[in-house]
Structures are given as structure tokens and as C-alpha cells.
Amino acid sequence: MSLLQQSRKILTTFALILVLTITTACGGNVSQVDRTTPPPGVGRDVTYSQLERGNTAAGQTFGDWVVQTSRGLVKDAYVRDNNKLGVVISPQVRPNEVRPLARSLVEGFRKNFPNQDLTVLVYAPDKQLILTARYDVQSRQIQYS
Template sequence: MGFFQQIRKALIALVLVLVLSTATACGGATTAQSPTSLPGNTGSLAYSQLERGNSAAGQEFGAWVVQTAKGLVQDAYVRDDNKLGVVITPQVNPNEVKDLARSLAQGFHHNFPNQDVSVLVYAPDKKLILTAKYDQQSNKIDYKAG
């Protein structure tokens, strides 16, 4: 990996960590809305019909992630205030996916504290490529491909 690619990868991760950890997705009371299923499990509901979140705070955070990611994330959703799903753009290199997932998991946990959170990263074709599970007790992130 070239020097400039390493610098780019580190800068993307640093910017996302800083942005996601300093910004707060403020929201009012949480009210559950349908659907509560994940994109991989939508049944007859088309992917385009999913909302950014099934709570006010989740919707705001999902919209904020897409807006703040500057072309790295084309879509995002939050379910039950502990699952963040993101669809990445083709501009994200495969070797940057884990760093992006780590940054998103840290920022997501910062905005939805006191619980374990998961970040599901989907390819542009909506296929699950990586799951990052943040364990609050150990402050560690476990990754699972596909």
C-alpha cells in the first residue's frame, strides 16, 4: 500500500471519528415506527421504502451520517437505537471498510451510550459485507465479514 493511500486511510478514519464523536444527534422522545426489520430481512417491503430510523433520534442520526460522510455513505438507517446500517459508495476502497466501520461504531456508541451497538456495512449493491459489534463493557469492536 502506497504512502499516500495510508495517509488517506488514516485521515478518513480520523475525520469520521472526530466528526461522529463531537456531533450529537439530538432527538425527542423515541417512538417506534414500522418497519423494524433490517434491509437484509425486509420481506415484501422494498429497500427504498425504509426510513433512516425507527425513532426520532435514529432518523436524525441516520440523516446526519449520510450528510457528514462526504460521499462515503450513500444511505444509512438506525433501528432500535442500537443498529446502524450504512450503504457505502463505490468510492470506498475495500481496505478502508473496516476503518470506516470502526469510526461509525465509535460515533454511534457516543450518540447512543450505555449499550452495545452494531454497525452493518453494505456494499453499493446492498449486500452485507461487514458487521462491527461494539461491546460497551470491554470497549472493543468485533468484526464479522459478510
């Protein structure tokens, strides 16, 4: 891999981290939905894409935002119960860029859904789980597995 290609990949990763950090910091508060309320049933009022991206309005909005602002690095995203984010990355994400991308997603997720433990699941383009990042609100640490 040439130095130019490697530099481009690194700059793309940092640009995504910067975009996610800035836009979540400037995005305002997202109200948290009462977790005791059951998710809406499948019917005429709920479209398939809403079921895919989030089972709450806030989760739907965040999942849409992740895909739109990722500049092609994230092909699909979903949020469940406002504490679990799953993303399917595109083939252009290099293996050494997966962990920084997951960290960036945890930071954005934490800012939109504060004061709770969070999980970010990163899936390969073939939808195989490749990385799990768990944020612990007490220790403020991210554990990768």
C-alpha cells in the same frame, strides 16, 4: 496506486473519523425513545424517507446526520430500534478503509445511544453485507465479522 492517491485515501478516512468524533462529542444529548413503544404505522404522517433512515425520531436524526457528514463515503444509512445502524458505502471507500470507517461509526453511534449493545452493518454499494461490527457495552469491545 501512487503514493499521492494512497495518502489522499488515508487522509480522507482520518478526516471522517475526526468529523464523526468531534460532531458527536459536541452534538449534545439525544433522548432515547422508550423501546416498548411500537414504531408508528405507515400513513400520511410518516414519509418514506423516515421509514428508510430510522424507526424512531432519534434514529431518523442520526441516520440523516451520518449521510450528511460522511462527505460522500456513506450513500445511505438506517437506524432500527436505536441499537442497529446499517450503512451503504460509496464505491470510493477502499477495502482497507472499511474497518476504520465502521469503528468510527460505532464510536459515534455509542455516544448518541449509550449504555447498550450496538450493531453496525456495513454494506457494499451493491447492498451486499461486507462487515458487521458489534459493540458490547460490558466489555467495551468491538467484534468484527
